[in-house]
Amino acid sequence: MGHKDEKKEKDEKKEKKEKKEKKEKKAEEEAAPTPAAEPAPAAAAEEAEEAEPEVKSEPKRKHVGNVFALFNQSQIQEFKEAFTMIDQNRDGIIDADDLAAIYQQIGREADPKVLKEMLKECPDKLNFTHFLTLFGEKLHGTxxxxxxxxxxxxxxxxxxxxxxxxxxxxxxxxxxxxxxxxxxxxxxxxxxxxxxxxxxxxxxxxxxxxxxxx
Structure with a gap:
């Protein structure tokens, strides 16, 4: 009997020791910080794209200003003087009324059909930039x-x-x-x-x- 009791006591101590070790190991695991999971390559790339500021491409501008490059400063000044001469009412726009006024200055009757023919290639409101563009398109290379x-x-x-x-x-x-x-x-x-x-x-x-x- 004494031998059996001694063996039983040893088994109980061993079991308690194993339980204690498991408990301590579990406590250590809970105390240690959990490493963050690395993002998947695709997810990481998406996050990087979101982090970068979005660069919006500027809308293409019409190259209206480029017409000034077709002429030197002296030529532009001459066109400006011609435009001002035609722009009789000085509103910055050339229209049929301005052309009619020129005809009246020299004592001639303006034919509406002639005025229409002169302005047919022009926009509704012919300002100086359009005026210069019109000549630039026609005279570039000449x-x-x-x-x-x-x-x-x-x-x-x-x-x-x-x-x-x-x-x-x-x-x-x-x-x-x-x-x-x-x-x-x-x-x-x-x-x-x-x-x-x-x-x-x-x-x-x-x-x-x-x-x-x-």
Whole structure:
């Protein structure tokens, strides 16, 4: 009996010891901080994208301002003077009323059809930027001789390359930088006028190439 009791006592002590060790181990595990689970690669990438500030691409702007690069400062100033000359009511917009006013200045009746034809390629409100763009699109890649031809053509209703002598004189004395009588007299000595008609195409050639170049 004594032997059995001794064995039983040893088993109980061993069992208590094992229970104690398990309990201590469990307590240690509970006390230790639990390591955070590493995010999955895909999830980590998504978090990184969210963390980065979103860079919004700027909307494409129309290159309206680029038209100024087609001309030098002197040319832009000339276009500005021409625009101001046409903009009779000084509202910053060229319309049919402005063109009609120019005709009235030189004592001519403005045909609405002619005015409409002159403005048909223009936007509803032709401001200076649009005005310059219109010329830029037409003249880009061409020389200033073409620009002069186009300028004269605005007043050549019959599109024959000629203007009536008196009509041209009225333009010079009533529109834009007005010529004096003395200036016109001097100018008339150089103009290619035949039968009361000014050959403005020939005049442009003389202006750009000299009198000997036909």
């Amino acid at each position: 020389d200033s001789e073409t620009a002069l031809r186009d300028a004269f053509s605005m007043f050549d209703e019959e599109k024959k390359g000629k203007l009536h002598e008196e009509y041209f004189k009225e333009l010079l004395t009533n529109v834009g930088d007005q010529f004096s009588a003395a200036e016109i007299k001097q100018l008339w000595k150089e103009l290619p006028i035949e039968g009361g008609m000014l050959d403005h195409q020939k005049l442009v050639r003389i202006m750009k190439r000299g009198n000997d170049d036909e």
